[in-house]
Amino acid sequence: MPHLLFIPLLLAVLAAVTAPRPAFAQTETPVSQCQMIARSLPSVTFAALSALPALRVQAKGDEEVRITYIGHSTFFIETPAGVTIATDYNGWFKPPALPTVVTMNKAHASHYTLSPDPGIDHVLHGWEDGSAEGADHDVVVGDTYIRNVPTDIRGWGGAMEPNGNSIFIFEVAGLCIGHLGHLHHELTEKQYAQIGRLDVLMVPVDGGLTMGAESMSRVVQRLRSALILPMHRRGPPISHFLSMFGKGFDAVTSDSATITVSIRNLPKRPTVHILSGV
Template sequence: MPHLLLIPLIIAALAVFAAPRPSLAQAETPVSQCQMIARSLPSVTFASFSSASALQVQGRASEEVRITYIGHSTFFIETPAGVKIATDYNGWYKPPALPTVVTMNKAHSSHYTMNPEPGIRYVLHGWDDDSDKGADHDVVVDDTYVRNVPTDIRGWGGAMEPKGNSIFIFEVAGLCIGHLGHLHHELTEKQYAEIGRLDVLMVPVDGGLTMGAESMSRVVQRLRSALILPMHRRGPPISQFLSMFGKGFDAVTDDDATITVSARSLPKRPTIHILAGV
């Protein structure tokens, strides 16, 4: 019967998906556990991942990540394996130790430096002057997977420059940590899909130089991260940003610049956590 001819094809297809996945050392691009779509199969949405196909650097839910707000748009992330990451690194806001990885964005000089300290192993620009497709990072550093989603930026003259900013995403210890960089526009459906789930969100709240508080709040509400860390806080009082959220969000003001977080300790309700600093 005709349908019997499909059996060998079905068996072959199942064998492909059941076959052991290559190790991280062999794989060209790691598989993100935070994305809603598969990068290599854009028409397929995975309901779950097997231990063989999932990215192994994610670690255990009990592992903790330390996040310190250094200032402006710079956070210092310390992973269980000792990887040290500084976001929007400009060389002015000094983290307490030399970073292993630094990420940068192009919009203003307060978000990058062309002269990072020697000894930083990975310097990841959020833009690519040689490609109209923007930066494309897929980097595994010990227990951490770093990737990016390009966005556009607004130039000094007001015109939009394609792919001049990146949202950097750090997958570690079962957490998906996202830094919006110098975001100048609301995200597209494609960008939301490329970002996927974000448990921790670092969001600029200045209300002008990046994006207005109302537009930024829509992005935050759409991402609905458990832990929201405001940054880029110069400008209107942060209360203007907080006023955009209803009863579905909690707000906490901290006297400390550092927070320790794990997948198990994430707030049950979306919480805007204001760390000490400017």
């Protein structure tokens, strides 16, 4: 895959920006390394180099991120600096510790809660009622930059509601980790550009409650992630989803609900990694 070929160059850039620098001003809008690297391939002309100090929170390429599947669409992400994140948090699927950050989508009550634990520091809704543009998050928490790309969502009557879902992207330890949420449609060119590079992709594989397996597989193949983590499996067996991919993809079934990821140990071939519980 094209972006994997440039990992050595990426690591060199990451090493350069991890040198001691002035403290990052969190009042500034962070720079997305996922968008920068994606846009600069294959010419590898890094835009906005003057903003590289802002990458300091994401650029520790020798560190590891721990990801645990909790249930449904909830993963528990643990960063090197101790930031903990629960995706599509609903309060039912309990992470092993109170998260620092939770993200939500409003498709169903199994993807959000309006009464999260008051001890959670950051509650990020993937929707914004009354806004034509949708939710807009650019949050730096410890060593992690969190942003979102809004997508439309299908209402109970079948009509599409603009910007009711968000793809949340977590940039940490040199990795770009994306969670598709309750994605109901194939992405536009603009949305692919907003997402940029995703090394790790969390994807619903229910086969129809979000989007049909064939459409979802096209999104996965277009995003060209190295590590694909299925979630939200109901109905069809996961083998139906796996059958949508050709010989360019590997599949691994794990006895563990946890995987430890770094920019250095990403699989060389795109791999669908089925964690225990999926």
